[in-house]
Amino acid sequence: MLPSPFSLSRLTLTNFRNHADLRMELTPAPVVLTGLNGSGKTNILEAISLLVPGRGMCHASVNEWQHNAHPEPWAVVADIAQSENGAERIATGRDPENPESERRIVLIDGRPVKSQQVLAEHVAMAWITPDMDRILGDGPSARRKFLDRMVYSFDPAHAGRVHRYEKALRERLRLLRDGVADAVWLAGLEDEMARTGVAIAAARLHLIQQLQTAIADTQSVFPKADLALQGMVEEGVATGPALLVEDRLRAALARTRSDDAQNGTCSVGPHRSDLIVVHRAQNCPAALCSTGEQKALLVAMVLAYVRILSHARDRMPLFLLDDITAHLDRVRREALFEEILSMRVQGWLTGTDEAFFATLLPRASHFTVSHGRVVP
Numbered sequence: 001m002l003p004s005p006f007s008l009s010r011l012t013l014t015n016f017r018n019h020a021d022l023r024m025e026l027t028p029a030p031v032v033l034t035g036l037n038g039s040g041k042t043n044i045l046e047a048i049s050l051l052v053p054g055r056g057m058c059h060a061s062v063n064e065w066q067h068n069a070h071p072e073p074w075a076v077v078a079d080i081a082q083s084e085n086g087a088e089r090i091a092t093g094r095d096p097e098n099p100e101s102e103r104r105i106v107l108i109d110g111r112p113v114k115s116q117q118v119l120a121e122h123v124a125m126a127w128i129t130p131d132m133d134r135i136l137g138d139g140p141s142a143r144r145k146f147l148d149r150m151v152y153s154f155d156p157a158h159a160g161r162v163h164r165y166e167k168a169l170r171e172r173l174r175l176l177r178d179g180v181a182d183a184v185w186l187a188g189l190e191d192e193m194a195r196t197g198v199a200i201a202a203a204r205l206h207l208i209q210q211l212q213t214a215i216a217d218t219q220s221v222f223p224k225a226d227l228a229l230q231g232m233v234e235e236g237v238a239t240g241p242a243l244l245v246e247d248r249l250r251a252a253l254a255r256t257r258s259d260d261a262q263n264g265t266c267s268v269g270p271h272r273s274d275l276i277v278v279h280r281a282q283n284c285p286a287a288l289c290s291t292g293e294q295k296a297l298l299v300a301m302v303l304a305y306v307r308i309l310s311h312a313r314d315r316m317p318l319f320l321l322d323d324i325t326a327h328l329d330r331v332r333r334e335a336l337f338e339e340i341l342s343m344r345v346q347g348w349l350t351g352t353d354e355a356f357f358a359t360l361l362p363r364a365s366h367f368t369v370s371h372g373r374v375v376p
C-alpha cells in the first residue's frame, strides 16, 4: 500500500524574513521556485521547515525570522490538503501576546498547542540544503547531527535522549574541571550517560539498517552508499547485548576521569561516533569523492530516508530541496525529478535558473520569486 498523500494547498507568510505578505495556492504537484539571488526562495522553504518541531532548516531564531522593516509579528500558515485528519490548518509564529518571547507559538486548526513537539504528529519532513553539501567531506559532528535529525522523525524520544545525554556529559565535565571528586555524583552522571548513550546508539543503528535496506531496494542512477557507524558504543550494540555495552561504557567513563579532567573533553561515548559512508561502485570513502558524487550520495541517502519515513508514518513527508541543481549533472537532475514524481511527494525545489527544471515544469507548480513576491 502506498502511504497517504500529503501536501500543502495554501501557504501564507506574514512578515517572515523578506516576505511581508505572501500567499501561494498549491496543488499536490511538486513546487518549483525560481528567481534571482536574494529574491526569497530559501526563505519560503525555511518557513515551511517550521511546520515540524525545531529551529527550522537554517537553525535560526524567532527574532531572525521577523521581517526587519515590519515589526508586526511574523506568521506562517499552511493549509494541508489531505491528511488522515482531513483538511487541516497549521500556524506558527511570534506570540502577539508576548512579543518578547523567544519561543514560537503553534496553532492547529486555530487552537494553540502546548508544545511545538505536537507538530511531529501532524507533519513529516525531509530537506536538502546547500549547507549539507559539506556533510560527507567535513568532520564527524555534522554527520552525527544529520543522522540524529533523521532518527528524531522516526523516534521522537530520541531528541530527549540526546538532550539528557549531553546534559549529563556537560555536568560531568564541569565537575571534573572544577576538581569536584564526588564519586557518587560522578557515577550517577556516568550511569545516565551509559544508559542514554546505548539507547542513542541503538536508535542510530536501527535507522542505518533501514536506510541500507531502502538503498539496496532501489534501482536508480544515484550511487549506492554503504553505511556504517563507527564508535565503541554503536559497534558494541551491533554485536552484543545492550546491557553489556552499558557496563562497558560506564567503566570506560570511570576510567577516563583524570584524562578527561586534564583535556577538558569526554573521550568515550556516542558523541564521538561517526557515520561512515562509502561510494559502493567506486569503493571510495565519501570524503574522497568529487563534489558532485558527494551530492549524489547525499541525495540518494535522503531519498532512501523519504521512502522509509513515508512507510513508517504511513504518509508522505514534505520534501524541501534548496538550490538542488547545484553540483548535479543533467542525468542525476532528471532522475531526481522522476523520483519525486513517482513517489508522489510534494517536493519544493528552488534554483536560480528555470532552464534546469525544464523537464519538471510541465508537471509542477512553478512560481517566480522576486523581492519577496511570487508570481505563478
Ligand SMILES: Nc1ncnc2c1ncn2[C@@H]1O[C@H](COP(=O)(O)OP(=O)(O)OP(=O)(O)O)[C@@H](O)[C@H]1O
Binding pocket: 016, 017, 018, 019, 035, 036, 037, 038, 039, 040, 041, 042, 043, 044, 064, 065, 066, 067, 068, 069, 323, 351, 352, 369
Ligand atoms: N529578517 C529579515 N527581514 C527582511 N529581509 C531578510 C531577513 N532575513 C533575510 N532577509 C533577506 O532575504 C534575502 C535572502 O533571501 P533568500 O535567502 O531566500 O534568497 P534566495 O532567493 O534563496 O537567494 P539565493 O539564490 O542566493 O539562494 C536577502 O536579501 C536578505 O537580506
Ligand SMILES: [Mg+2]
Binding pocket: 041, 042, 043, 322, 323
Ligand atoms: Mg537560497
